[in-house]
Amino acid sequence: MNNTHTISTSPLSKTEQESINDITQKITQHSNELRKRYSLLGYQNVIGASVMTLSVTGMVIMGALYIKGIIPGWLCILVNALLTSLIHELEHDLIHRLYFRKQPLAHNLMMLLCWITRPGMPSPWLRRELHFHHHKESGTDTDVEAWITTSGSTWGAKRFLKLIDGFVFGIVNALFAPTWREKIRxxxxxxxxxxxxxxxxxxxxxxxxxxxxxxxxSSLMGIAYQPSPTTSMLMNVINSAVVIIVAPNIIRQFCLFFISSNIHYYGDVTPRNPLQQTQVMNHWWLWPFQLFCFNFGSTHCIHHFVVRDPFYLRQMTAPFAHKVLAEHGVRFNDFGTYKRANRYNFTQPES
Incomplete structure (x- = not known):
């Protein structure tokens, strides 16, 4: 896979292009050195499959322990949220075909497991198209993936709703469309x-x-509600599903979208310029959010320069990569983005 950026059609200055090339080259060289130093990193397919197996098995075990009453629901929710954050990283790598590239059966099986364990997200095969476009046109009006994660929206009830419940937001957004044709579409x-x-x-x-x-x-109004046996059985299944898979993913998705939408700039970036596409957010107070999206805010910027490295290698290269990024002016912990609706320039967006 080509891990450099071809930006011949982009209005970049010579200095910007040189900075992009230098960042990409240095981080790539560093990750190559890590691969030579740790031979285990050469088994990329094995590592990916192992992380997937352990994560899915862990979710099943936690679910079984909860159903048997051995662990409380909150513990199952938190552990499974952590495990689904690993699975999200695997899906992101799979979208870039970093595991089993030449073995479609194994590759697509991992993609399917990603979807089953994170069912609130669109199909990873569909997301691949959106994500490739995100890399190509990150931060521009056609970057649907960034828009889905709320990048470019001003902060308020609408953005918060979109962060916690994208489905309701989508339906509400459709209902308020100006024409019936647009509502239906x-x-x-x-x-x-x-x-x-x-x-x-x-x-x-x-x-x-x-x-x-x-x-x-009903209880507040003093009404005794007695569910039917069928309702009780159905709710037992739904309650278990919520604890084992739904609630963990709601926590993970909120944390991921909150971090992702604020590390990406949107609306006024130079097209195809990774220097402006993202920032690094690694301030200490973000750790509860970072915990449930596998340190995404600290490492995702690296991915916009070097696509070929899997998620665990980005974690390993981060200390070195951060120094290189900072030397070339990539921003760190620009919290003003909350007020600017993710605009890159230091001006308030027009209302």
Missing amino acids: LTVKVLRLNAPMGLLYWGCWYIFLGYHLYTWA
């Missing part, structure tokens, strides 16, 4: 992006919330 788009896994995922979540809100309200 956007609704179909939301359903298509979420079919079929996401519809089951969000369906479980809304039934869970609705049922428990109803029983809570």
Whole structure:
């Protein structure tokens, strides 16, 4: 895979292009040195498959322990959220074909496991198209992936809703479209992006919330609610699904989108200029969010310069890479992005 940036059509200055080339070359050289130093890194397919096996097995074990009453629900939720953050990193690497590139059966099996364990996300095969475009046109108006994670939106109730519940946001956004044709088009788009896994995922979540809100309200009003045997059995299944897979992914997705949407610049970046596409966010107070997205804010900027390295190697190269990025003016912990709706320039976006 070509891990450099071909930017012949981009209005970059000679200095910017030289900086991009220098960053890419130095980080690539450093990761090559790590590969030589640690022979285990040469078994990339084995590492990816092992992380997937351990993560999925861990989720199944935690789910079984919860169902048997051996561990509390909160522990299952937190551990599985951590495990799904690993699986997200695997999916991101798989989208770039970093594992089993020449073995489609194994590659697609891993992709399927990523989707099953993170059903609230669109199909990884569909995401591949969006993600490749994100790399090509990061931060521009056509960068759908950045828009999905709320980049470019001003902070408020609308952005917060989009962070915690993309499905409801999509439906609400469709309902407020100016014409019926646009309402239908956007609704179909939301359903298509979420079919079929996401519809089951969000369906479980809304039934869970609705049922428990109803029983809570009934108890407040002094009404004795006695569910039927069928309802009890259905809710046992839904309650377990929420604890084992839905709630962990809601936590993981919120943390990932919060970090991702703020490390990416949007709206006024120079096209195809990785110097402006992302920043590094590694301030100490971000660690609760970083925990559930595998240190994404600290390492994702590296990926925009060197695509070929898997997620665990980015963690290893980060101390060196951060020095190189800083030398070339890539930003660190620019929290002003919250006020600027992710604009790169230090001006407030027009309302």
